[in-house]
Amino acid sequence: MSERLDTGILVVGGGPAGYVTAIRAAQYDLDVTLVEMDALGGTCLNRGCIPSKALISAADVAHDARTSSQMGISAEVDINFQRMVEWKDDIVGRMNRSVEKLCKANGVSLVEGHAAFEDEHSVSIEKSDGQSERITFEYAVVATGSRPIELPGFEFHRSNVLDAKGALELDELPASLVVVGAGYIGMELSMLFAKLGVEITVVEALDSMMPAFSPDLIAPVASAASELGMEMNYGELASECHPTDQGVVVTTEEADDGDRQEYEADAVLIAVGRTPVTNTMALGRIGLEPDDDGFLRTDEYGRTAVDHVFAVGDVAGEPMLAHAGSMEGEIAASEIAGRNTPAVNRAIPAVAFTSPEIATVGLSEAEAKETQHSVSVGEFPMRASGRALTTGxxxxxxxxxxxxxxxxLGGQVVGPEASELISEIALAVDEGLPTDELAEVIHPHPTLSESIGEAAANEQDIAIHTLNR
Structure with missing residues (x-):
């Protein structure tokens, strides 16, 4: 085993939490080494957020072309899925190379391999060629991310059993797909493939889709799923999966009475959530143990029970969101550098890239009523937005x-570009802005962003383009 010179900060994991930690720490003139066993960018860039949104955008183009007769557009759409996948892969490759260039340009040393703790101030790195080396460090940041949850009987190594990564790496479209799980990942991918002409059957153990969102937020998504011809089966637990000559048969058991149902498809996609990766670094050697949910507990700065070891991103707990992990990385780097640590407890938006999109930030009305003396709500319907009307x-x-x-205190958006609109509301929550100030912001016309100003005005009972309640 060769020995490597000491590094000030060792970051393990090159996803959105890890590479952001490394770059920010290097910008503070710290000596930083980033270890990644796979491709830089982590699950988000290579197997999740970016490739899925690329294919969602492509599917939206195809779907809109087919369904825009009200605009005077009628089209027969020819989908070259292999070309679509090549386009998606090119985007991923470009972003992957960009992260590498940014790390190097900021002075981050990059090491390829699998890291495991030897003791509190060193790790061993196992290389893909079988060689190994030892790196000693002053501080370590664990950013090993998460992996998809695997159901018994639906192991991902089995033929025609897919996780999200496998679904995004298909080289040809299946004719039919059973999707187990109607959370936001399951619904995003289900709607993506439905728009590309795949017959979709969704199986969900709970009694509704995306339980993290309130019923009024998911109602438009449920309506869109029906219009896409998706079969939604609630209250059914996936129990067995058997291969056939054509694909798979998925057996479910109904929660109420145990009745069994069978669904045939070319493949089954398992999308029941993700679990933190805490079993790859020999954490026990430094006295770190995950909690009952598998996460590493940290303080508000990302510091674990071992004072000089930090954890950021999915491995450190909810919310398991790329942008939350990136901010945690910035905070950890700032704390290690002894700088003015960014404010904690910031408003963190959550987005589902379904049809339509759903985005939330801060408190819901019910949550606000638990903490405030008085709670009021301002709303603006997208059907009253001139710009929404022009998009169809x-x-x-x-x-x-x-x-x-x-x-x-919070906001919810359902509709076109909700993922973009939520940032203005997040700023309002972060800065504690009252609606009278938000209503005075001049939003360009015609834009979807006007809806935020109108909602603020509605809370003040002075909205122009919707009736005040």
Whole structure:
């Protein structure tokens, strides 16, 4: 085993939490080494967020071309899925190379391999060629991310059993697909493939899709799923999977009475959530143990029970979101550098890239009522938005939840570009803006962003383009 010179900060994991930690720490003039066993960018860039959104965008183009007769457009769409996948892969490759260039340009040393703790100040790195080396460090940041949950009987090594990564790496479209799990990942991928002409059957053990969102937020998505011809089966637990000459048969058991159902398809996609990766670094050697949910507990700066070891991103707990992990990485780097650590407890948006999109931030109305003396709500329907009308997508609304002194505590958006609109509401929540100030912001016309100003005005009972309640 060769020995490597000491590094100030060792970051293990090159996903959105890890590479952001490394770059920010290097910008603070710290000596940083980043270890990644696979491709830089982690699950998000290589097997999740970026490739899925690329294919979602492509599927939206195809779907809109087929369904825009009200705009005077009629088209027969020819989908070259292999070319679509090549386009997606090119985007991923470009971003992967960009992360590598950014790391190197900021002075981050990159090491390829699998890291495991030897003791509190060193790790061994196993290389793909079988060689190994030892790196000693002053501080370590664990950013090993998460992996998809595997169901018994639906192991991902089995033929025609897919996780999200496998679904995004298909080289040809299946004719039919059973999707187990109606959370946001399951629904995003289900709607993506449905728009590309795949027959979709969704099986969900709970009694509704995306339980993290309230019923009024998911109602437009449920309507869209019906229009896409997706078969939704709630209250059914996937229990068995058997291969056939054509694909698979998935057996489910109904939660109420145990009745069994069978669904045939070319393949089955398992999308029941993700679990943190805490079993790859020999954490026990330094006295770190995951909690009952598999996460590493940290303080508000990312510090674990071992004072000089930090954890950021999915491995450190909910919310398991790329942008949350990136901010945690910045905070950890700042803390290690002894800089003014960014404010903690920031508003963290959550987005489902379904049809329509759903985005939330801060408190819901019910949550606000638990903490505030008075709670009020301002809403604006997308059907009243001139810009939404011109896109052909008018489902959904913007809602602002306000507390004492009309301060914005949270917001929910359902509709076109909800993922973009939520950032203005997140800023309002972070800065404690009241709706009278938000309503005074001049939004360009015609834009979807006007809906936020109108919702703020509605909370003040002075909206122009919707009736005040």
């Amino acid at each position: 997508h008018t489902e959904g609304f913007v809602r602002l939840v306000c507390g004492d002194s009309n301060v914005v």
